[in-house]
Amino acid sequence: MVKKYADLYLETRRALMQQEDDRTASLMARNLLAAYSGQSQEYILSNRELYASEETCKKVESAVRRLLKNEPLAYVLGEWEFYGLPLYVNENVLIPRDDTVAVATLAINQAIFLPSAPRILDLCTGSGCIGLAVASRIKDARVTLGDISKDALAVAKRNIARHKMTGRVSCMQVDAMAPAPAFLGKFDLIVSNPPYITDREMEGLEDSVRLFEPHLALRGGRDGLDFYRSIAVNYTAALKPGGFLCLEFGEEQGDAICRILEDNGYTILERSRDYNDTERAVLAQYGRKEE
Numbered sequence: 001m002v003k004k005y006a007d008l009y010l011e012t013r014r015a016l017m018q019q020e021d022d023r024t025a026s027l028m029a030r031n032l033l034a035a036y037s038g039q040s041q042e043y044i045l046s047n048r049e050l051y052a053s054e055e056t057c058k059k060v061e062s063a064v065r066r067l068l069k070n071e072p073l074a075y076v077l078g079e080w081e082f083y084g085l086p087l088y089v090n091e092n093v094l095i096p097r098d099d100t101v102a103v104a105t106l107a108i109n110q111a112i113f114l115p116s117a118p119r120i121l122d123l124c125t126g127s128g129c130i131g132l133a134v135a136s137r138i139k140d141a142r143v144t145l146g147d148i149s150k151d152a153l154a155v156a157k158r159n160i161a162r163h164k165m166t167g168r169v170s171c172m173q174v175d176a177m178a179p180a181p182a183f184l185g186k187f188d189l190i191v192s193n194p195p196y197i198t199d200r201e202m203e204g205l206e207d208s209v210r211l212f213e214p215h216l217a218l219r220g221g222r223d224g225l226d227f228y229r230s231i232a233v234n235y236t237a238a239l240k241p242g243g244f245l246c247l248e249f250g251e252e253q254g255d256a257i258c259r260i261l262e263d264n265g266y267t268i269l270e271r272s273r274d275y276n277d278t279e280r281a282v283l284a285q286y287g288r289k290e291e
Helices: 005-016 022-037 041-046 054-067 073-077 098-111 129-137 150-162 199-203 226-234 254-263
Strands: 079-082 085-088 119-123 142-147 169-173 187-192 239-248 266-273 279-286
Touching (some): 005 022, 022 054, 085 150, 098 239, 119 129, 129 142, 254 279
Parallel strands (some): 119 187
Antiparallel strands (some): 239 279, 266 279
16 A cells, blocks of 8 residues: 555654654654665655655565564664765674774774775674775775674675775684684784673663674673683784784773783773763774883
8 A cells, every 4th residue: 555755754653653762763764764765865855745655665664563573773774874884784793883983983093194005904893894984984905804704794795895895805704712814914903893792781781682683793701801802812913013903892891901902912002982972992002112
């Protein structure tokens, strides 16, 4: 059954208000109508009395049913934006979050000062969001997207192709919890948003995260720091002399992670905060300060 855009929007918004506030429900409804109609939100708003196709109506209604079961909007749409880049996402990768902009910005700001054609590794890459953000800003960078999950790498490869970066960005299957393989070579900068949710925190995650996002990309061990210990021990060998390590971390984990890095020969250069003013990322250089 076809419906006017105005009616389809109001019905969608009303349904989503069962679990969302008015503002969020309105935003989600607009996103759904635009995504499934192939029209811009501005077009839909200006042509409210036009009829949406039957296919569009069915897709929107199906999407609402998925959302009401707490499935994240990003997975329903199959796309999410990060650092100005629209990215394909599915249940095999974490949804890129605004929190991660902090570590991406820290990495980009350091990469600007690296030698020409720097080699950069995005470890635990997932969708490839951080590495692709760096590659989009550092035009001569050679970026490797590394992850243990073949399914995640399939998503990352799709995003590389989408943004026409196949000449500069590649994917490799690597394990952040094991020694860095020799075939990786040496990098000027390694950036990572590794799993950092504690075992206890996993139990209390929102259903939209706990039931849908990959636990492989979330669980960081009893204290959430397992991956940081491993990266500091095992991936320093993949850095060039004086190379840089840039890491995202969870709330109130900063001091512990800086101690791990310093114990493994790193100098802390900068700690940065996300949009919510929560400390979220650290930049370190391998090599101790001179006494």
